[in-house]
Amino acid sequence: MNGESRRFNLPERQADGDWLDALTDIDGEPARLRTEVTVERPRTIISRNSSPDIAFSQSINAYRGCEHGCIYCFARPTHAYHDLSPGLDFETKLFVKPEAATLLRTELGKKNYTVSPIAMGTNTDPYQPIEKDWRITRQVLEVFAETRHPTYITTKSDRILQDIDLLADLARDRLVAVMISVTSLDPKIARTLEPRAPHPLRRIEAIRRLAAAGIPVSANMAPIVPAITDHEIESVVARVAEAGARDISYILVRLPHEVAPLFRAWLEEHYPDRAAKVMGIIRDIRGGRDNDPDFGTRMRGQGVWPALIRTRFLRARRQAGLGGDRLTLRRDLFRPPESTQLRLF
Template structure:
């Protein structure tokens, strides 16, 4: 399948992990499609409304610093080829390939559900993370504004929040985030994978330009909002040569620290990533996968707690050593950001909101 301009995945195969039925293709229709839509018809982004019963997801992973999260959307239009969330689309009998970045799900009930869950006496107050699975500021947030509505409720309740994004669209909510930061209730992580727009154009085709992300760091920091840069994932022989330059750039923009994860290729991400390499970097695809295997214990992916976020072996040690040295040179202290949890107040009930 030829790469489609503006999309990350070069394939859209059906996942076989759950023994789901194959989709039957109408060959006659495909033969005549160009007569109706034109030979260069592009896939459009579709959004389906989803009505979940709850909106706060809880986890006990020892590798993750947060225990609860909110995902306003399923799928992500940014189309990052390395996204570890791609396999989740297989649960919906959709492809982790192009379907993941074009057939999206929005949860407009999220604010209502969040208010109800925060009202429960059993709710445990700890930072809620947004952007841990799919980006809360992907392009469709412009119209749906589900992320903003959730932030408004968290601000009202004075509940701590941690946001991860690779979009400067977060600046549209600067008014809310500035107020929360004044009380020590919010921190932001901006992902800067590469500074090279040519690399970003295929690696994460619909995410914000790298320099716009750096500018977002600058504006957030200027507004007094704690911001960390995530140089993730680091892809050997593709982006690893930029480690020092990225850290120097984000430090100059006002980031308080930087973190990284070596590229992870769980489930269907691995074959999609291989196809992407073959399409865009055929000269080094074998080298890239060989190094990834060395980092991941001889496999495409290491799913084990303790090593999946760090990697192992000589290549992982080298990347880590370079990263630590660059962080130190940039003046980062490694001090962990702590958000306040003692200011929480349950949301007002429907009747009190009228007054």
């Protein structure tokens, strides 16, 4: 048993990846899995980081685990802390934080609180299917709207449109920016890579509707998988630009910890003809390893492949007329939430 499989002193895990429920008709709905929900009651809701290659310092994750089942998700290993599989357990055994809005109100009301944009969707998707019933993301947005607090939102779901009223309200004061993840426009690739995430065309339509409502929206081709999705760089950039995106960014695929064996098994299942080639390119990008955890290089990669992808991406972005001034969210409108007692009067 290798050292990686002994991480957190857990037994070696079976590669029970999310492609197992995507073997039905490629244009049909994937097989439904039974989702188990555990209520989590943390003492605080705002997470903070000081990573030099991440553009935000505060974030909120309303859920642990994600029903979208993206095989590449770098958050998968976090389920190991709960003695659960980063494979199928990550997609079906979810943790929810129903008191998130209440905790947020408390933290924003502290005298020493310093206003800085709070990001949502940095770990697991705030608009995954479970949000339909729990509406925790919406409750958090309501607190942001009340306190005029800035927020960044990243999602690959058109379910975000259910909150377009709150987003439009925040956008009028330059208090929100939305990023929609568009990994591929090919339904077959998307269905196997992200088996329970919305169809790519629904995400494009979400960009269109958000932009039409005056909400700053950009796209993120995340991740780019060499020899699987990199041939779509130009078409994805052009499509999101046509839909009204302000800009687009990208991230090269990362395979931390238990994600690597799951991803290799996924390749063997869906792309056996090029599995060795894909992993060879990834290792070349990551300095001979499956993953590079180092700040600075983990997001960019190294060598010929990242340079080529960057050149193509920037050229496509320029030709589509994207980019320009970076949107800066306002911080000067923040007003601490009223106490429970004051709201009673």
